[in-house]
Each structure stands twice: as C-alpha cells, then as structure tokens.
Amino acid sequence: NAGVTQTPKFQVLKTGQSMTLQCAQDMNHNSMYWYRQDPGMGLRLIYYSASEGTTDKGEVPNGYNVSRLNKREFSLRLESAAPSQTSVYFCASSSQGLGNTEAFFGQGTRLTVV
Amino acid sequence: GENVEQHPSTLSVQEGDSAVIKCTYSDSASNYFPWYKQELGKGPQLIIDIRSNVGEKKDQRIAVTLNKTAKHFSLHITETQPEDSAVYFCAASNRGSGAGSYQLTFGKGTKLSVIP
Numbered sequence: 001n002a003g004v005t006q007t008p009k010f011q012v013l014k015t016g017q018s019m020t021l022q023c024a025q026d027m028n029h030n031s032m033y034w035y036r037q038d039p040g041m042g043l044r045l046i047y048y049s050a051s052e053g054t055t056d057k058g059e060v061p062n063g064y065n066v067s068r069l070n071k072r073e074f075s076l077r078l079e080s081a082a083p084s085q086t087s088v089y090f091c092a093s094s095s096q097g098l099g100n101t102e103a104f105f106g107q108g109t110r111l112t113v114v
Numbered sequence: 115g116e117n118v119e120q121h122p123s124t125l126s127v128q129e130g131d132s133a134v135i136k137c138t139y140s141d142s143a144s145n146y147f148p149w150y151k152q153e154l155g156k157g158p159q160l161i162i163d164i165r166s167n168v169g170e171k172k173d174q175r176i177a178v179t180l181n182k183t184a185k186h187f188s189l190h191i192t193e194t195q196p197e198d199s200a201v202y203f204c205a206a207s208n209r210g211s212g213a214g215s216y217q218l219t220f221g222k223g224t225k226l227s228v229i230p
Contacts, residue, residue, distance in 0.1 A: 105150075105158050
C-alpha cells in the first residue's frame with residue numbers, strides 16, 4: 001500500500017499564480033485533512049473533509065479552497081499565491097476522524113512563493 | 115477552540131538517558147491525545163496515543179501519561195538512542211464544525227537530539 005500520496009513534492013510559484021496540490025489515499029479512509037507546517041508553528045489545519053461530499057474550514061483557511069473529488073482524493077487549491085503561503089503542506093487521512101483513530105500523513109509538498 | 119502548549123521546544127540528551135516532553139491543553143472535552151514523530155523530510159508518524167479513560171500507556175521504551183484534571187500529558191522515552199532524534203508533536207482532539215467530525219490541534223513541536 002502506498003498510503004497517502006501527495007504531488008508535487010516541490011513547487012516554486014510566482015506571486016499571483018495559482019496551483020492545485022493533489023492528495024490521494026488508498027486506505028479507504030473517510031476523513032481527509034490539509035495542514036501547513038511553518039517553522040516554530042507546528043501543524044495548523046487548513047481544511048478538512050470528514051466524509052466524502054463534505055468539507056469544512058480549519059484554523060487557517062484564508063487564501064485556500066478544497067475539493068473532495070471522491071473518497072480517495074482531496075485537493076487543495078491556491079487561487080492567487082502569496083509569499084505568506086510559503087510553507088510545507090501535508091495531507092492526512094484517517095478512518096473515522098482524528099478524534100478516534102490514527103492519522104496517516106503524506107510526505108509533504110514544499111511550496112515557495114516568490 | 116483548543117489550544118495545545120508543548121515544552122520544551124528543543125531537548126538534548128545523552129544516549130541512554132531519558133527524555134520527557136510535556137503538553138497542556140485547554141478544552142476539557144478533548145479525549146484523544148496522540149504523539150507524532152517527524153524525521154527530516156518526512157511526514158509525521160504516530161508513535162503512541164492515549165484516550166481520556168486511561169492514565170498511562172507504555173510501548174517498549176515509550177510511555178505516555180495523562181492527567182485529565184490538570185489537563186496535561188507527557189511523553190517519556192527511556193534508554194534513548196540516536197535514531198530517536200527527530201521532532202515530536204503532541205496533539206489533542208476536539209470537535210470540528212462539521213457534524214460528527216473531529217480534528218487535531220497540534221503543539222508546536224520539540225526537537226529532540228540524542229548525542230552518541
């Protein structure tokens with residue numbers, strides 16, 4: 001099993017450009033999440049999807065949109081990238097929601113906005 | 115919302131010594147407390163977790179304790195080895211805005227260095 005797969009692994013964007021970060025899991029999990037990780041800030045939740053067909057805002061949703069394409073895939077879109085969105089982005093999934101079961105994380109996408 | 119504080123931010127220990135990382139949380143309704151280990155260039159990986167109906171849990175050299183009254187929990191690593199060097203995150207679960215959903219709030223992390 002591949003677990004949680006994120007693409008791309010690295011990306012450099014110019015301010016104002018848009019892009020979509022892709023995430024797919026092969027564990028038949030119901031819940032999926034997008035976090036960003038900044039130095040000294042830990043992991044902060046951007047958006048999550050408790051189940052297929054639902055999405056909700058997390059702690060830092062401004063400047064992002066998400067799509068739960070199907071049970072396997074959960075994408076994160078930056079419509080107009082800003083330098084403040086330079087970060088490492090992690091996708092995660094869990095079977096029943098992060099309050100009950102283990103979350104599995106992808107390897108991360110390192111994004112730089114210049 | 116939930117707030118998780120984690121201390122210390124950095125910790126250096128000699129190989130073979132013990133390491134302790136402490137976290138506090140604010141939401142008394144939180145009931146699931148996992149610990150994650152993140153190695154350089156990788157995503158976080160669960161190493162141990164504890165639920166609110168348990169006071170202590172142990173898995174080989176790793177143990178976690180939970181004090182619900184004081185709202186704090188701790189990670190203990192005994193007989194540390196160089197491969198324990200990593201960033202460790204504590205987290206607490208809390209209800210999300212969506213019906214039936216939960217989310218994790220993470221501490222800011224502890225960089226553990228084990229000196230051979």
